[in-house]
Amino acid sequence: MTNKSVKNSVGRPKTFEKDDVIKLAMNHFWEHGFEGTNLDDLLVAMGIKKSSFYRTFKSKEEVFFLSLNLYKQETFTLLEQLKGEIGVKETLVQIIKYDIDEAKKIGKLKGCLLIDCGKEFYKKHGIISEYMRTEMDDFVDFFAKFVKEGQLNGQITNQLDAKLLAVRYLTLYTGIISSLQAGIEFSVVDDLLFFVEELLK
Amino acid sequence: MTNKSVKNSVGRPKTFEKDDVIKLAMNHFWEHGFEGTNLDDLLVAMGIKKSSFYRTFKSKEEVFFLSLNLYKQETFTLLEQLKGEIGVKETLVQIIKYDIDEAKKIGKLKGCLLIDCGKEFYKKHGIISEYMRTEMDDFVDFFAKFVKEGQLNGQITNQLDAKLLAVRYLTLYTGIISSLQAGIEFSVVDDLLFFVEELLK
DNA sequence: ATAATTTTGTACTATTTGGTACAATAAAGG
DNA sequence: CCTTTATTGTACCAAATAGTACAAAATTAT
DSSP states (O other): OOSOSOOOSSSSOOSSOHHHHHHHHHHHHHHHOSTTOOHHHHHHHHTOOHHHHHHHOSOHHHHHHHHHHHHHHHHHHHHHHHHHHHOHHHHHHHHHHHHHHHHHHHSOOOOOHHHHHHHHHHHHHSSOOHHHHHHHHHHHHHHHHHHHHHHHTTSOOOOSOHHHHHHHHHHHHHHHHHHHHTTOOGGGHHHHHHHHHHHHO | OOSOSOOOSSSSOOSSOHHHHHHHHHHHHHHHOSTTOOHHHHHHHHTOOHHHHHHHOSOHHHHHHHHHHHHHHHHHHHHHHHHHHHOHHHHHHHHHHHHHHHHHHHSOOOOOHHHHHHHHHHHHHSSOOHHHHHHHHHHHHHHHHHHHHHHHTTSOOOOSOHHHHHHHHHHHHHHHHHHHHTTOOGGGHHHHHHHHHHHHO
16 A cells, blocks of 8 residues: 555665554454553564564553554454445454454453453553553444444344444453353353344344 | 451561551452562562561562452452342442442552452463462352342342353453543443343343 | 550562663664 | 674563462451
8 A cells, every 4th residue: 555665765665564563463462452562472473572562662662552553443444345245234343253263262352452451451450541442432432323224224123222222332342252251051152142132133 | 257356476566467567468468469569569568578488478479469368358258248238230330330439539440459450460471370270260150159049039140141241241350441541531341231231230 | 564456657578550761773864 | 804784692670460378367156
């Protein structure tokens, strides 16, 4: 897209792109959380050395916020793409089904970077991070529009206010993630997907 | 209840009861999580000095597991008590309403010690703690029995299998906690309580 | 007073944490 | 070869972490 791979006029050429290592960092934060990520492991995940890290970024925290931003971008992009393929309602269902299947298969579930790290921050500092709150609002707004579209084209028959329905969906989603991560029996998990489908009707 | 306050034959009398300081520790863990609790703050919360702490307990971890056990006991006791006063269904609703009100009023919400610390452990070690899993099973079983009772006496009209309904309820509950802690707008929170009431019908 | 027991205070340890400083080296163009 | 730029390696730092050791003081019964 942008002029990433243009040769810099002179000097040793770069061996990594900033955006690429942010993505690697994002995946690591996503899996381990912010506090659960120590710098050494993060560096291994990013494939760069400490010296390069601190020449490129200000701190671990800065990389985290860049990761959070990338997470939002990628989530929205994925949802829009899926929408084009299978429609609004099916996208909302499949997103959750994907997590359930992943938990069943590999017994591991990354969950939601925003919610999980928001919770970490909340537990640590006793207040909601203002940054997290606005990110959360972005998610709610996006899903509200998403749901609205489904209601208008008839894929979602539940005529509850789109924003409220989006919040119900997101709440259920984060609850399912927590339940899965808390090790709920697989025998009862499928019913949770029915629950979601009932909600979207 | 037990012979807590009997005088020990000789020596300086105890100034704190083990169970009492465990309860204080529980409340601190509940609010800050396990990793988010450092020993010095924990000691302040428990009102004892480090020397006393390590003479009474083996480690921070031991106190945490004792706290977790107490948490379960107290939760079940509270639910049984409320059941006697306002019935099964109303108890399930009010429990959540209490959290919502707390979040609205003081802008702070402890959430669920088991789920929150289970998530911490999960994120850190990549697997579900076996201890947490069995605790989770205890909770599911308790709520399943609770729901069953409500279905039999007609307070809950939703005739979905009691265990599945209990899991739906718990999932919704943990989702609501996450949403509140993530700083969802208060304007949409009330609808989440309607959602719970609809579920229990 | 003395023995028994509990709590406190102080000092210490070993490990891990995020972060810094800086020289050495690698890879390109001029 | 020389300059420029990117990466690496090594060494270090200050702070925070959970936990230990042990003497001193407090409070009781005998």
